[in-house]
Amino acid sequence: MATDTYVMGIFGSEDQAVAAVHDLKKSAWPLVRTHSPIPSHKLAEAVQVKKSKAGWYTLFGGIIGFFSGFALAIFTAVRWDLIVSGKPVVALIPFVIVGFEFTILFAIFGNLIGFLHQSKLPRLANLKHYDSRLSGEHFGVLASCAADQQDGLQDLFRKNGGDVRVFDEQTPTNGR
């Protein structure tokens, strides 16, 4: 099926957007994207978002940080090679503090990298099909269809209480 027209339903409430996603799943029109002004569990469940892999980035960041912290403390201690108060130069007990702090720091770095990578950020170009109301308090559901089927898709969104905006590749048009 040719899908050269993009239709967006813009909803004032979470439940309307969730209902539209459910209806869309029952239809033949593919769901392209959803927008939410809040972290919506209902919408995530409706879209059936896959579990994020950001946690693995955090874990590996933490593990790398743990060993890096010890390595840094050992390296700097060995470079000076000073014996203070009869303590060993490489003393693991106090180095736990550096190891712990680096674990947290690198886990956060890992989490940030994971978040950016999984969200495909930064996105340098503006979103192609977007409505400024989605930066406010509205929910958005974007779907695509063949040009001759856009009326059916618009009806689906309207039936669930949404405004409709149609995008073609040249000029966006507003419809109600």
Next chain:
Amino acid sequence: MQKKTPLQPIIAALIVVGVGAFIFGVMGRNPDRAWQAYLINFLLWSAIAQGGLLFSTVMTTTRAKWSGPLSGLSEAFTGFFPVSFVLFLILFLGAPHVFPWLHSHDLHGKEVWLNLPFLFTRDLIGLLILYGIGFVYLYHSLLLKVEPGDADGAFRSIFNRLQGNRPRDPERIKQRKGVFSILYMLAFALVLSLIGYDLVMSNDPHWISTLFGAYTFVKAFYVGLGGLIIMAAVMHLYPGNDFRLDDAHFHDVGKLFFAFCLVWADFFYVQLVVIWYGNIPEETAYIIERTMAIPWRYLAWSIFVVCFVLPFCILLNKKVKTMPKFMIVLCGCIITGIWFEHLLLLGPSFHPETHVLPFALSDVLISLGFMGLMLAAVSFFFRQFPELARIGKGEVR
């Protein structure tokens, strides 16, 4: 008449075995061992009960909604408070066996603090305050959950008599409950610190760690959460009741448990690092004896692995936290680990010359007896206030 559950004969058997082993030990050739096992179990099981109720008070203070029926469950641990209080009174009889400093002649001026009448009086008052506040908190919590006259029993009659026919103002009750939750938390920190200093740290009277009190109450919350998870998982799995939890409940309480696994290890470490830096013989001797000398060093490392390394690695996983059967095993292992941690803290003072770990079958039997007492107290509480165990799936108070 109360209907008997299949658990009751098991509980009765555990108590009989425990009491029998304790009396046999006390009457035998080595009463010290029986009293020392008694002290360890008193500390552990009381901490589980005290830390268990702390969960409910923390949820009240933070106005948390996620805990749902778990708060009601944690309040059932108050059933062990009177038992713990009586056990403390009995401990007085075994004082010569559990306080090595009573036989020491060089307390270096600490006699003012370390003398039996003062020690027992202050700890007794401390426990009275802690348990008293705990019961007042419980009373206000029950007022919000329980209708008068739904069930019979001694606790229930006291509860019904206390509230009388007075009209209930939920807002006022909630406000009072909030005040007593804060008071309980304060009393928990202070009294558990006192118990830690008096009943554990004092056994090596020349060693001092100002953080030992904080370490004691953090540990109590850690095992309290472990006990709560076991109780919740058992009740969730038991087909004979309506109590069911969502995965989200297990996941959330599992995260809190994971967090306090870290806090417990942190409090252990912050004591260790200060002693390591100071390098003062009267401080380091305590650590060296427990982590480097045979037979304690193997036990010390085992405890560190069982109570921190394993739970830390396992609880990183989300799925594991939502598996009740697995969590029963894990929390059971950690509570057992903390039992041995008490042995590690107290053992070298009781057995300074030993080369063999002082652990025998009698210790296991006495511990089973204490477990039976805990089970009896909690099941007694649930018979008095069955509403707390009748919360349906997905229901959040």
